[in-house]
Amino acid sequence: xxxxKIGSGSASWGDMMEPGIDLIEQGDIQYLGLDHLAELxxxxxxxxxxxxxxxxxxxxVIPFMKGLLPPARKHGTKILCNxxxxxxxxxxxxxxxxxxxxxxEGLKIGIVLGDDLLPRLKEFKDQGVKFENMETGEExxxxxxxxxxxxxxxxxxxxxxxxxxxxxxxxxxGRASDNALYVGPLMHEFGWKFEEPYWDKIGAAVTIGHIIExxxxxxxxxxxxxxxxxxxxxxxxxxxxxxxxxxxxISKIDGPGGxxxxxxxxxxxxxxxxDPYNYLMPDGIADFASAKLEDIAPNKVRVTEIKGKPxxxxxxxxxxxxEGFIGEGQVWFPGPDAFxxxxxxxKWARRRLEIMNAQYDELRIDYxxxxxxxxxxxxxxxxxxxxxxxxxxxxxxxxxTYEEADRLKRIPTWLWTHGPVGSACGQPLPVRPVIGxxxxxxxxxxxxxxxxxxxxx
Amino acid sequence: xLKDLAYARSGDKGDxxxxxxxxxxxxxxxxxxxxxxxxxxxxxxxxxVKGDVVIYKMPNLNSLEIVMNGALGGGATRTLALDQxxxxxGQSLLYMEIDAD
Numbered sequence: 001x002x003x004x005k006i007g008s009g010s011a012s013w014g015d016m017m018e019p020g021i022d023l024i025e026q027g028d029i030q031y032l033g034l035d036h037l038a039e040l041x042x043x044x045x046x047x048x049x050x051x052x053x054x055x056x057x058x059x060x061v062i063p064f065m066k067g068l069l070p071p072a073r074k075h076g077t078k079i080l081c082n083x084x085x086x087x088x089x090x091x092x093x094x095x096x097x098x099x100x101x102x103x104x105e106g107l108k109i110g111i112v113l114g115d116d117l118l119p120r121l122k123e124f125k126d127q128g129v130k131f132e133n134m135e136t137g138e139e140x141x142x143x144x145x146x147x148x149x150x151x152x153x154x155x156x157x158x159x160x161x162x163x164x165x166x167x168x169x170x171x172x173x174g175r176a177s178d179n180a181l182y183v184g185p186l187m188h189e190f191g192w193k194f195e196e197p198y199w200d201k202i203g204a205a206v207t208i209g210h211i212i213e214x215x216x217x218x219x220x221x222x223x224x225x226x227x228x229x230x231x232x233x234x235x236x237x238x239x240x241x242x243x244x245x246x247x248x249x250i251s252k253i254d255g256p257g258g259x260x261x262x263x264x265x266x267x268x269x270x271x272x273x274x275d276p277y278n279y280l281m282p283d284g285i286a287d288f289a290s291a292k293l294e295d296i297a298p299n300k301v302r303v304t305e306i307k308g309k310p311x312x313x314x315x316x317x318x319x320x321x322x323e324g325f326i327g328e329g330q331v332w333f334p335g336p337d338a339f340x341x342x343x344x345x346x347k348w349a350r351r352r353l354e355i356m357n358a359q360y361d362e363l364r365i366d367y368x369x370x371x372x373x374x375x376x377x378x379x380x381x382x383x384x385x386x387x388x389x390x391x392x393x394x395x396x397x398x399x400x401t402y403e404e405a406d407r408l409k410r411i412p413t414w415l416w417t418h419g420p421v422g423s424a425c426g427q428p429l430p431v432r433p434v435i436g437x438x439x440x441x442x443x444x445x446x447x448x449x450x451x452x453x454x455x456x457x
Numbered sequence: 458x459l460k461d462l463a464y465a466r467s468g469d470k471g472d473x474x475x476x477x478x479x480x481x482x483x484x485x486x487x488x489x490x491x492x493x494x495x496x497x498x499x500x501x502x503x504x505x506v507k508g509d510v511v512i513y514k515m516p517n518l519n520s521l522e523i524v525m526n527g528a529l530g531g532g533a534t535r536t537l538a539l540d541q542x543x544x545x546x547g548q549s550l551l552y553m554e555i556d557a558d
Contacts, residue, residue: 039471040534135471135526222544224464224479263464263479266518270477272468274524276515289515323535362530364537373545375538376503377552396537437532439471 004189006182006208007239009068009079010034011215013041013058017067019216019237024071026253027239030189032072033181034081035213036060042150042175043320043435045086046118056087057094061172065098072169073104080160080171080181086150088113088174092454095170099456107456110163112173114449117151117317117442124446131317131440141438144321149435151319153442156282156311158194159451160184166453175318182209182240183283190244194283194311202284203308204246207291210279211250211268211303212238218268219252220259231256240303247304249296262293265301278309280316282444285309314441323436324361327409328396330368331416331425338391339381341420342367345393348419349411359404360397368392398434405431460551463489467547474506474528474543476550478521486519492555493521501553502528502546523550 007029009020013036023029036058049056061083072079084091092111099107117124121141124131130140141148152175161184163171171184186205192198211218219238220229236258242248250265252258269288273279276288290307333341346365353363366372369391370382382388395412399405409431416425459465459478462485467476478493480486495510508526515522529543530536540546 038533040532043534135473222466224466266479266520267464267466267477269518270475270479270515270520270522271466272470272475273477273522274470274473274475274511274513276513276522289513289517291517293518320534326537328537362537366539372539374549374552375505377501377505377549394539398535398537435534437471437534 001243002190003241003243004186005029005239005241006031006033006185006212008033008212008215008237010036010064011213011217012036012038013060015215016235017064019235021067021071022253023237023239024068024075024077029077029239031078031080031185032068033213034064034079034083035178035181036081036083037085037175039318040150040320040435040437042086042152042318046150049086054090057085057091058083061091062094062098065095069099069102069104073107078164078169078171078185080184082173082176082178082181084111084172084174086116086174088172091172095172096454096456104456107170108166108168109454109456110166110168110171110451111454112159112163112171112176112449112451114159114447115152115155115173115175117153117447118148121148121151129442129446131319131438131442134439134441141319144436144438147321147323149320149322151317153315153317153447154282155315155447155449156180157184157187159449161188163451163453164188168453177282178213179206179209179281180283182213186242199284199308199310200306201246201308203286204248204306206279206281206284206286206308207288207306208240208242208248208303210286211265212240214268214271216258217271218250218260218264220264223259223264223267225259225263229259246306247302250301250303252299260299260301262295262301265293265303280312282311282315284311313444315444315447317440317442319438319440320435321438323434324398324400325402325405326396326398326432326434327405328394328429329409329412329425330392330394331412331419331423332368332390332392333420334422335389338388339385342391342393345415345419348415349395352411352414353408356407358408360399360408362398364396366394368394402431458551459553459555462555465547465551467543469529469533469542472527472529472532474525474546476523476525476547478523478550480519483519486516488555488557489521490514493523497553498523498525501550
C-alpha cells in the first residue's frame with residue numbers, strides 16, 4: 001500500500017532548525033512543513049512591510065532555507081512553509097536567491113497568495129460584509145476599523161496542492177493554516193478531493209497535521225512525561241507515515257532524544273483544541289474523539305479510525321488592531337525578609353503611581369517565585385513567606401500612549417536605589433505595542449487563493 | 458489532588474485558554490468526569506477566568522477538554538500576565554483537590 005512520510009521542522013518563529021535537518025537526513029521524509037506564524041504575527045510583519053515593501057516575511061526563512069535546502073535537494077524532500085507572512089512574494093524572491101547561490105537551477109518555488117485581506121477591507125465594507133467578533137459578539141469592526149494593522153484569512157491547502165501539482169519543490173504561503181502545510185501534501189499524493197467520499201480521510205489528515213504541526217510538542221517537548229525523555233536538549237521532531245486509508249504511524253528518528261508514545265500524542269490531541277468533536281480547519285472538520293491510538297513499538301504510535309466532516313463554509317479571519325502600549329519592569333529583593341521587602345516595594349510603587357498622576361488602563365503586580373504563573377489560585381501571602389531567600393516584583397501597565405508606558409515602567413527601576421536595601425532590577429525592557437485580536441469569519445468564496453511558480457534560473 | 462490522577466496541558470486561542478486533562482486510567486477518567494464541573498473550574502481560577510467554562514468528554518483518550526472563555530486578559534498580545542499563552546493554567550489546575558468518594 002502506498003505510504004507518504006511527512007515531518008515537522010518548525011512550530012513557531014524562532015524555533016530550532018537542527019531537528020528538521022535531522023528529519024530530512026535520517027527520517028526518509030518526502031515533505032517537511034515549517035510553521036512560523038502565531039495568531040498575531042502578521043501584525044508585526046505588516047508593520048515591517050509598510051516600512052519596506054521587500055520585507056514582511058519571517059526573517060528566519062533565510063537561515064532555515066540555507067540549512068534545509070541542501071539536504072532537501074539531496075534527499076528529494078519538499079519543503080512547505082508559511083514563512084511568507086505578510087509578503088510571500090518577497091520571501092519567494094529571497095529563497096530563490098539562496099537557491100541560486102547554491103547552484104540549484106531548476107528548483108521550483110510555489111508561492112501561495114490570497115490570504116491578506118487588509119487591502120480589501122474597504123471593498124468588503126462597501127459590499128456590506130460584516131465581521132462579527134467571535135469572542136465578544138460585537139457586530140462589526142467599526143469601533144477599531146481605523147486601528148486595524150492586519151487582517152488575514154486562515155486559508156487551506158487548495159493552492160498548496162496546485163503548487164505541488166505544478167512540481168514545486170518549495171511552497172511558501174502567508175497565513176495558510178499550519179495544518180494545511182500537512183494536509184496539502186497528503187491530498188496531493190493520494191488524490192483526495194474536497195468532496196465525498198474523502199471527508200473522513202481529510203479529517204484524518206487534519207488530525208495527523210495537528211499532531212505534528214507543533215514540532216516536538218508531540219515528541220517529548222512540553223510533555224508531562226518530561227522525566228522520561230532521554231538526552232534532554234537533543235530535541236527530535238515528529239514525523240507521520242500515512243497510508244492511502246489515512247491510517248498513520250507517528251514516530252521520530254531512531255536513537256536518543258525525544259519521546260513518542262500514546263501519551264505524547266494524546267497530549268497534543270488535547271492541545272489548543274476547543275470542541276474536539278469538531279476541530280475546524282479550512283480543509284475539513286476532524287473528530288479527535290474518534291481517534292484510536294496504539295503503541296505498536298518504542299517511539300511508534302499508530303493512529304486510526306478518525307472521522308471527518310465537510311470543510312466549513314466560512315474561513316476564520318484574525319484581525320489585529322492597535323490597542324495601546326505595555327510598560328514592564330522587575331525588581332528583586334534579597335533576604336533577610338525578602339518577601340516583606342517586596343511588599344514594602346509594592347506599596348512604594350502604588351504610592352508613586354498616585355504622585356505621578358499615572359494614566360493607565362490596567363496595572364498588574366506579580367510576586368516572582370510566588371504567584372507570577374499561578375495567579376489567584378495560590379495562597380497569598382504564601383505560607384513560606386518568612387523563609388524566602390529572595391523574592392521579585394514584576395510591574396506591568398497598559399497605557400494609551402507610548403510616552404506614558406515609558407514613564408511608568410521606570411517605577412521598578414527606581415526601586416533599585418530607592419527600595420529596601422540590596423535590590424537589583426536587571427536590564428529595563430523596552431515599551432511594546434499592544435495588538436488587540438479580532439477573531440472573525442468570512443464566507444470562503446470571498447477569499448479566492450492562487451499560486452505562482454518561480455523557477456530558479 | 459488532580460495531579461495524582463491526571464496529566465494536564467493547556468494553551469490559548471484568542472482570549473480562550475483550554476486545558477486538556479488526561480486521566481491516568483479509565484477509572485480516574487470516570488471519577489474526573491463527575492468531579493470536574495464548569496462550576497468547580499470557575500471556583501478554582503476565581504477572577505482569573507472571567508467567562509464561561511465548557512467541558513468536552515473524550516472517552517477515547519480518557520481525557521477531558523476544558524475550555525475557559527475570558528481567561529487570558531484579552532489574549533496573548535494584550536494580557537499583562539507573564540504566562541501570555543496560558544500554558545501554566547493546566548499545571549495550576551493540577552493542584553485542585555478532588556474527593557474520591
